[in-house]
Amino acid sequence: MEHSSGTKLLLTLSLFFCLISGAEAADSHALDSGDVNLSELKAFDLLCKCETWGIVNTVSLSSTGNYLVAGGFDRNVSLFDSRGTQLWNYKTEDIVYTVSISSDGSRIVAGSNDKKVYFFNREGDLLWSHKTGGNINSVAVSSNGLYVAAGGEDGKVYFMNSAGKLLWSFDSEAAVRSIAISRDGTYVAVGNANNYVYLFDSEGKTIWNRKTGSLINCVSMTPYAYYVAAGGSNYNVYLFDRKGEFSWMNNPGYWVSSVSLTTNGAYLAAGSFDDMIYLFNRTGGKIWDYKAKDDVYAVEISADSSFIAAGSWDDTLYVLNMDGEELWNYNCGGNINSLDVSRDSTTIAVGSDAGAVYLFERNPTAFALLLGDESFLPEETTKETDTSLAEKTIKPIEEETAVTGGVENKVEDAPATSSSVSGNPKTGENPGSEELPTEESSLKLLEKFDSIKFPAALLLGALAGTVFFLKRRLVKYHEKNDENLEDLEEKDIRE
The missing domain is CATH 2.130.10.10 (YVTN repeat-like/Quinoprotein amine dehydrogenase)
Structure with a gap:
């Protein structure tokens, strides 16, 4: 009976963790087009x-x-x-x-x-x-x-x-x-x-x-x-x-x-x-x-x-x-x-x-x-207004007519131009710019984590069930030993 109870608990915990993992996995694949005709x-x-x-x-x-x-x-x-x-x-x-x-x-x-x-x-x-x-x-x-x-x-x-x-x-x-x-x-x-x-x-x-x-x-x-x-x-x-x-x-x-x-x-x-x-x-x-x-x-x-x-x-x-x-x-x-x-x-x-x-x-x-x-995908936030996207007001130019001509101004150097075909047209990444962690790499890491969630949940459930089962056996063992000690004590008193 004790073995049956522990087994049931193990299976219950495993199922619980698997359901959580499955729900999260389903949510993470919400963009899967499935049978949708993209055309x-x-x-x-x-x-x-x-x-x-x-x-x-x-x-x-x-x-x-x-x-x-x-x-x-x-x-x-x-x-x-x-x-x-x-x-x-x-x-x-x-x-x-x-x-x-x-x-x-x-x-x-x-x-x-x-x-x-x-x-x-x-x-x-x-x-x-x-x-x-x-x-x-x-x-x-x-x-x-x-x-x-x-x-x-x-x-x-x-x-x-x-x-x-x-x-x-x-x-x-x-x-x-x-x-x-x-x-x-x-x-x-x-x-x-x-x-x-x-x-x-x-x-x-x-x-x-x-x-x-x-x-x-x-x-x-x-x-x-x-x-x-x-x-x-x-x-x-x-x-x-x-x-x-x-x-x-x-x-x-x-x-x-x-x-x-x-x-x-x-x-x-x-x-x-x-x-x-x-x-x-x-x-x-x-x-x-x-x-x-x-x-x-x-x-x-x-x-x-x-x-x-x-x-x-x-x-x-x-x-x-x-x-x-x-x-x-x-x-x-x-x-x-x-x-x-x-x-x-x-x-x-x-x-x-x-x-x-x-x-x-x-x-x-x-x-x-x-x-x-x-x-x-839409976020549950208030749409940004035109005013919030407008540039901050800059100081107006002195109101006097400027003389045009070929005078060169000091200007900030443009970013260095790459000599080879590089960059990602989808993201508009700047070729030659400093490499920083990208959203794509973060998503790949999350995908790897998603792939191990199910077996991890199953293992966690099994371990939890085993620990609970062993703990129950140990308690029963101590209770039995205590009963034996009480019997011996009563026997000594009677003698």
């Missing part, structure tokens, strides 16, 4: 289709996608919220080709073919406008909304503060095609029809200028201008560091319409009029290409380096992972002229010839399954 998963959901009154040329999103500004052939600048509600609309005097919004959505800048730069607050009040000498091709506002850069057909670069004060201008003597501004407004990159790429500081001094082989259609920079990318009509993609040192050039084969960099500059995506999307590493090596069905007019790498969004004149928005595999696509009913990805990487905005702006939100569960990464 049927939608990486993004359509939040809204915001109707306008004409072809949409340009869109820009606040950091968390709560606000969307658009401009187009209807001459309007329009602000929408994430539900697709139009908050306000302002009619300019000609076609609007370029818009930009601050990180928290509180400041909006727009450029029109009426030769004016417009600056609004979130409520739609026109705070100021600045008349230039030509159609405006490109505008950009710093994340904190304090500085505006603009350029157009008159060949001039304009740099203004949030009060509308012109701090400086630079005459390149050829049309300005594209402008990018660093998050804090301290650097401005310019792509020009005179074949030059420029980098200016916030005082208007030329950090560097580099001549290429053709007019520059597009420029992009990392958040603080450690790297500048450019695409030209001679089919070339260029990468420069902050000192203007030429890193590499690659000829993908046709007119380059759009370029985008990961936040650390390790990878560069390009869209081309040969219907292709390209991804290059920091040393200029082509990692992969993906063919659409028509010209690719816009590309952008998400800030978390988890996907690349591309818009084509085949009317389709493509979302690819960093390995070049298609995660999802959506037909927007007309040529896609512009797109933007929110800084928190959860929202995509698309401007289409169909006379509408499309707003998409990432489906975290589907995204986690498609990428096999549970970090994309």
